[in-house]
Amino acid sequence: MDILLPVLFALGAALSNALATVLQRKAALTVPRSDKLRAGLMLDLLRRRVWLAGIAAVIAAALCQAVALATGPLTVVQPLLVLELPFTLVIGTLLLRGRLSRAGWAAVCAVVAGLAVALGAASPEGNRTHVPMDLWIPALAVCVAAIAGLVLTGIRRPEGRGRAACFGLATAVAYAVTAALMKASMHTLDDDGVVAFLTAWQTYGFALFGVSALFFLENAMQAGPLVASQPAITLGDASVSLALGVTIYAEYVRGGWWLLPQLLGVALIVAGVSALSRVPLARTLTGDDRHAAGAGTA
Template structure:
């Protein structure tokens, strides 16, 4: 019964995050691109009303995610966030009047089928409610170290696909670590009360990593095309969360003959996520424009930040909607 509650809360969290994503991607195109990977980017976003609305969706998602993690394993909850991209497409399609073509619906169906079948094949379960301090030290060092390396690689590259992919993967690791910390904090809250919750180091750690991950995500959205950042973000979050669930909390997955089916579902989900990331409703590009139009990593963009925003935030043929990235 608790697993069912956890799954419902995880789906609601993915839907709320999708609503926030649409607002955040629109806002990321309004602020100057020159603020990429600077604190000034967050200041500009804070002064953008549509971004503030998006953060409201993210905060609502955090509440649902906390409830999901309090009632189910990390290895069950986080993979459900694969649904975030299809939900984002649905919200953007409704908000900006972009009907989804049949191929997009097929990709959405592929994600749903691969997620359901993958969870059935893996059957995540077991695990402890809290992880020992020694494991936390090792996990924090590995995750933060990987994020630092990816950020270093990103800043050494010009705006383009490679930079966006590095930033997206760094954000994915941060979000997975945030979820692992949040699981510990919500367990403390449910078993020991509000006082213990606010005196637990995991509470402040998940808040800090969550803010850092949000900063990395916003920079990933500005650094290059969605086709580069979204697969790294979506799949990276799910895979790192599975790893943390197993290593930190002792959660288990089925092995043996179930493993090939799990890998097949992963490949199907990866293909579908990549295809959905090319969707013009999210990319902010008109139909028929490929992602190769984005400047390569070794090229210097010649357009200004205002030109870039104008090229992506513009009326559709209907004259009322707006493309988002």
């Protein structure tokens, strides 16, 4: 199977999402700040070309991810989106005149190297185009139950790292399900056309889970520091996507002694993402300034 095309489009999705984050944050920094909701906020943003460019980048990211999922395994596409955080920080240093220290750059390199090692050792294969309902039902039931449990646990916890991690994991599960359903709907579009795509339940399913993911993401960012939510989101999405790819799309990853370099790659990713989420620039780009006080620098 030609893996180059989905890899390129997955990288394009990660890069476009990163660019969108930076552009939207840059636009947000140019409008008057307020602790209260402002009815005119969207009107202010709509007048700014940089914000509109960010929206265009979001659309480009969605299209790239859709093509990547339609042409490649879920177990390849979603893990590559881990690169969104390093891309965001690198672009942020250029467009926002931020600064990434040597430790920050080392963390970026750790994420990139870890991802290369993990995916190279796993060598994911398989690209099933049709998933029967007897696989969808238990998979969705487990994921919905996991999301419900994480949200309920998060609600019961006070504001802080624990609550942010719970909502971050809920976001990750919702993102992974969104990707799995999007992959199915894109195959429907490719095989049966637009009408079939618009009438497929998977199309409305990925839209529902996608909106839910954004809602959980906002709560994760407000609940506690980025260092608690970002690793949960980034690593959780990749892990759940891997599980869904193997169980419902019959994708295959190498086992045996190959597990050792895979675990090494995962360890590098975990260390890199955790370090990057502590970088002051990362908190600036995500609007996590409330929790910046007292945090260390990378």
